[in-house]
Amino acid sequence: MSTETQKETLGFQTEVKQLLHLMVHSLYSNKEIFLRELISNASDAAEKLRFEALEKGDLYEGDSELKIRVSFDKEAKTVTIEDNGIGMSREEVIEHLGTIAKSGTASFLSNLTGDQSKDSQLIGQFGVGFYSAFIVADQVDVFTRRAGAGISDAVHWSSRGEGEFTIASTEKAGRGTRIVLHLKEGEEEFADGWRLRSLVRKYSDHIAFPVLMEKEAAPVVDDAEEKSETESKAPEFEAVNSATALWTRSKGDLKDEEYQEFYKHISHDYSEPLTWAHNKVEGSLEYTSLLYVPGHAPFDLWNREAPRGLKLYVQRVFIMDQADQFLPLYLRFIKGVVDSNNLSLNVSREILQRDPSVDKLRSALTKRVLDMLSKLAKSDAEKYAGFWKEFGQVLKEGPAEDYANRDKILKLLRFASTHTGTADQSVGLEDYVARMKEGQEKIFYVVADNYNTAKSSPHLEIFRKKGIEVLLLTDRIDEWMMSQLFDFEGKSFQDVTKGELNLGEVESEEEKKQQEESAKQLEGLLERLKPVLEARVSDVRVTHRLTDSPACLVLGDYDMGLQMRKIMEAAGQKVPDSKPIFEINPEHPLINKLDQEPDEARFADLALILLDQADLAAGGQLDDPAAYTARLNKLLLELSA
Structure with missing residues (x-):
């Protein structure tokens, strides 16, 4: 038996302590997967050795037949998984077995829910399968030597999974790693040849390296001499998996x-x-x-x-x-x-x-x-x-990054829309185009911070009246994505909050003529509004996109949208200066009342209230909410007088 030196006791990383407690006490209702995890790790070690040996053939140390061996001892209540792969040095043992050697451990712990099925999925996502050994074992010993290191450079790692582990230098003739599980009381079922074989075939048959187990013992013979001879022979091992790369x-x-x-x-x-x-x-x-x-x-x-x-x-x-x-x-x-x-x-x-x-x-x-x-x-x-x-927002990066496959990607995108009436993103562009109105030449959409703001946007009023479907875009990436898109199957995209609205042939000539006449009738009101609002808007004009609201804000064709502006400001980036256009609804009673207001001071207050309301309806934030409140209170007092 080799002598151990440089023995020291170390504490687990805090996250590992919490993880071990969770795994032992609440996770893994399916205990048997511990074997899958340990065999999978052994397979990875064999693959890494084969890769490194491409340049350093002497790492094989004369043994190029890579394999994994599973054995057990019923009396000692142990299960052993051994490989002749790359092995680990002392530093690697501390790194891989003493910490969760991946970034995001805090994220891992914050995502734990207490639900066994959900939490066990997280375990896998964070690559901590080795610790599954403690589900069935109350002590785990790891003996490992890195390929190319000396026999006396081996390492013995041991822990009972209770907050600390010991590590010592030892001797190991062969390279690779041997893991010995000391089974807990009540887990003796795993120290059984038939049970282990069935688990290997169930979970690890695809492993590309042979998983060896000792051949089943032959029937006991009566002849004492023959029995003695049989017992003296070295055990024979056989592969219990297909050992063929699945792909x-x-x-x-x-x-x-x-x-x-x-x-x-x-x-x-x-x-x-x-x-x-x-x-x-x-x-x-x-x-x-x-x-x-x-x-x-x-x-x-x-x-x-x-x-x-x-x-x-x-x-x-x-x-x-x-x-x-x-x-x-x-x-x-x-x-x-x-x-x-x-x-x-x-x-x-x-x-x-x-x-x-x-x-x-x-x-x-x-x-x-x-x-x-x-x-x-x-x-x-x-x-x-x-x-x-799960992955829709990532796929939305595709149209800008992969022009060659843009059409394929566009067909995979899904959106919420006014057609479905729910926040579920289930409408594809092919669905939308198939439902387009006769004479409709554009794919209309609106971008907002959330679904409620999008579906309640005053810009949708004319589209509801005409029965025209509008896509409701609420993901943070949406405005950026749409800035990279120009058309789908010959239909151009149109943000309903930008530029002058043109419904094309969906509107009749009579409707267009009526709109022109409405604009002429309010030319005087427009001239009164412009000097009052010029500090905050670039223009004031009559709109036909509204049916219920008195006014709305419209961006220029090439102006940055509100969503993108917020994202850039939150990131500390400078955004280009621009002013929206204020559009008024000629059919709304409030606009008619505004047009008839003789008092210029009261006229200005009413105009600014309408502007602030349009800003809020678009999802914006008022620069001076106190001034808005004061004007509104003043108006309410006048009405109650």
């Missing part, structure tokens, strides 16, 4: 359950994927891809700098864990594997950036994902609605 197998031979388990292996997610696409392409560009759409957004979805990308293999050899060159940023939520025959085995990130095959793969995989989403949208509206709720 290399035929789609017809794979079950949905196998695809789902493989997704959990590569993503460390505990929930089912929403959908997936498995394809093998032959020709000038040969590759196999297996791409997944997750069921839930990861905690760092909005961090555009967070690690992302596909697992890259070249001729079935693992190269890179998060290759971000193969999909655009707006598809950063996609998980999966790409295995190419067109890239060099010694590929690196620098080489990838210069390889023309990467651009071809990126183009092909991007179209593959968009086709997968399009198929989902057409075949299962409910599932697509779930996807849109």
